[in-house]
Amino acid sequence: MPQATSDTGLQSSPDDAQPRACPACGSSGYQRLAEYSPDHWEMAECTDCGFVFLRNPPGYEALKEEFAWETTYRAKKASSKGSTPFSPVARKIRNALRMSRNKSRSYRRWFGDGHVLDIGCGAGHRVRAPMTPYGIELSTGLHKIADERMRARGGYCVHGPGAEAIWEFPEETFDGILMYSYLEHETEVGKVLAGAHRALKPGGGVFVRVPNYASLNRRVVGPKWCGFRYPDHVNYFTLQSLTAVAAKAGFTTRLVNRISLHIDDNVSVLLRKKPTS
Numbered sequence: 001m002p003q004a005t006s007d008t009g010l011q012s013s014p015d016d017a018q019p020r021a022c023p024a025c026g027s028s029g030y031q032r033l034a035e036y037s038p039d040h041w042e043m044a045e046c047t048d049c050g051f052v053f054l055r056n057p058p059g060y061e062a063l064k065e066e067f068a069w070e071t072t073y074r075a076k077k078a079s080s081k082g083s084t085p086f087s088p089v090a091r092k093i094r095n096a097l098r099m100s101r102n103k104s105r106s107y108r109r110w111f112g113d114g115h116v117l118d119i120g121c122g123a124g125h126r127v128r129a130p131m132t133p134y135g136i137e138l139s140t141g142l143h144k145i146a147d148e149r150m151r152a153r154g155g156y157c158v159h160g161p162g163a164e165a166i167w168e169f170p171e172e173t174f175d176g177i178l179m180y181s182y183l184e185h186e187t188e189v190g191k192v193l194a195g196a197h198r199a200l201k202p203g204g205g206v207f208v209r210v211p212n213y214a215s216l217n218r219r220v221v222g223p224k225w226c227g228f229r230y231p232d233h234v235n236y237f238t239l240q241s242l243t244a245v246a247a248k249a250g251f252t253t254r255l256v257n258r259i260s261l262h263i264d265d266n267v268s269v270l271l272r273k274k275p276t277s
């Protein structure tokens with residue numbers, strides 16, 4: 001099996017990287033996945049719960065600038081070209097499903113026309129009118145753009161890591177929270193989900209979309225799978241592991257991409273607060 005190669009094209013250094021325990025169950029037992037560990041980045045599988053994660057992620061400070069999402073995304077797009085053998089069929093099915101579902105319409109159906117927080121909001125275009133947009137963004141450049149855009153529509157964007165910034169909002173503020181291509185970047189999974197639970201109104205929901213580690217494509221193309229991005233993807237979820245971490249934070253999980261899940265490179269779910277007994 002070919003070895004994965006680092007795709008950032010940057011002179012990365014794990015100087016501030018601290019080995020971490022399994023973000024799903026807290027266990028420190030792990031097995032190194034050599035074929036998925038390029039350069040000095042160490043991918044691990046938890047020996048207790050099977051969760052796959054980057055053991056030595058860079059600190060938040062490095063992610064603000066050097067490993068900012070917009071930088072590593074461009075590099076990965078170039079290095080993954082031609083690594084999707086199922087693309088002609090899978091892409092057609094996925095596109096058909098995608099076209100049939102207008103994302104913004106889904107958000108409004110789930111969250112009404114209320115206040116919606118987008119964690120890892122990038123440039124802040126995802127929450128459309130008449131919903132009121134709020135955001136959290138770690139990248140310095142993108143935060144500035146998003147904040148201007150959101151303030152013009154009655155909301156605002158906080159600059160910082162999601163797991164810390166989420167606690168700055170008052171309790172029960174949001175009708176909906178988006179974690180769109182965000183949770184795979186977050187080293188503090190339990191903390192951000194707990195914060196989302198607190199910041200969500202009763203009856204509100206959290207939409208989560210992350211790369212699907214259980215996808216057929218990952219199992220076939222291995223290290224060249226489009227979901228691997230070093231070092232900024234630090235968690236590799238399956239539907240089962242996502243459901244488990246969400247349950248710990250007090251959420252029930254409903255699968256959104258039920259029909260396409262096994263051939264989809266992403267898994268999408270809607271979390272609701274568990275009823276309190």
Ligand SMILES: [Zn+2]
Nearest residue numbers: 022025046049
């Ligand atoms: Zn574990």
